[in-house]
Amino acid sequence: xxxxxxxVPEAIVPELSASNRDEALRELVLALSGAGAxxxxxxxxxxxxxxxxxxxxxxGFGKGVAVPHVKHAAVKKMAGTIGxxxxxxxxxxLDHQPVYTIVxxxxxxxxxxxxxQAMNVVFSNLQKDMFRRFLRQSTNRASILELLEEADLGK
Amino acid sequence: MPxxxxxxxxxxxxxLHARPAMQFVDTANRFHxxxxxxxxxxxxxxADGKSVMQMIILAATQGTPLxxxxxxxxxxxAVNSLAQLFADKFGEE
Numbered sequence: 001x002x003x004x005x006x007x008v009p010e011a012i013v014p015e016l017s018a019s020n021r022d023e024a025l026r027e028l029v030l031a032l033s034g035a036g037a038x039x040x041x042x043x044x045x046x047x048x049x050x051x052x053x054x055x056x057x058x059x060g061f062g063k064g065v066a067v068p069h070v071k072h073a074a075v076k077k078m079a080g081t082i083g084x085x086x087x088x089x090x091x092x093x094l095d096h097q098p099v100y101t102i103v104x105x106x107x108x109x110x111x112x113x114x115x116x117q118a119m120n121v122v123f124s125n126l127q128k129d130m131f132r133r134f135l136r137q138s139t140n141r142a143s144i145l146e147l148l149e150e151a152d153l154g155k
Numbered sequence: 156m157p158x159x160x161x162x163x164x165x166x167x168x169x170x171l172h173a174r175p176a177m178q179f180v181d182t183a184n185r186f187h188x189x190x191x192x193x194x195x196x197x198x199x200x201x202a203d204g205k206s207v208m209q210m211i212i213l214a215a216t217q218g219t220p221l222x223x224x225x226x227x228x229x230x231x232x233a234v235n236s237l238a239q240l241f242a243d244k245f246g247e248e
Binding site: 121 | 168169170171172173174177208209211212213214215216217233
């Protein structure tokens with residue numbers, strides 16, 4: 001699987017205006033909704049599910065990245081997006097460090113294999129120091145897309 | 156240095172997604188032994204059993220065979236505890 005198979009380009013937020021976790025989750029889901037990836041009516045329940053998921057265990061897995069994700073009945077087709085914050089956001093990450101890059105993934109309820117494949121490609125790339133560094137330094141949508149394209153080719 | 160390993164099969168329906176991966180790492184961290192989890196097949200991969208990211212990269216779906224390896228003084232106990240998590244389906248279905 002490739003990143004660009006599920007990352008919705010129009011929903012990428014190069015500079016989040018949110019200053020905390022819950023606002024960031026809402027901003028990214030709204031971006032996905034604005035891009036047509038989820039219906040406007042689904043925004044609230046999905047954000048609530050993402051927050052509940054974080055409360056059950058942070059998806060801030062360390063190294064400045066968080067990967068909030070949820071399987072939800074309101075999601076018809078897997079969709080993801082990326083948000084960046086130069087200031088950093090507290091995600092109660094495992095390493096207690098702020099999060100600068102958020103990769104958000106929404107999956108339908110009945111596709112666990114597809115979900116695991118998407119998580120695989122997200123984390124395979126996030127493991128790479130260069131990918132994380134470039135992602136954190138990419139200040140506009142075009143350069144983020146370029147980075148995703150290179151990552152997909154390299155896989 | 157004692158070593159131990161155990162072959163298991165992922166049996167919960169959602170597979171080794173983030174929550175079970177974190178539960179595995181939490182348990183692995185209770186032991187001194189180095190822990191790895193290896194997957195064979197078309198895309199073989201060996202994950203550090205104490206790294207959530209690497210455990211998620213395994214992308215182990217229901218039915219995937221995995222091998223848990225431990226290396227250290229408490230290797231046998233570690234493998235027993237970790238294999239039990241899979242036997243209990245991480246508290247899922």
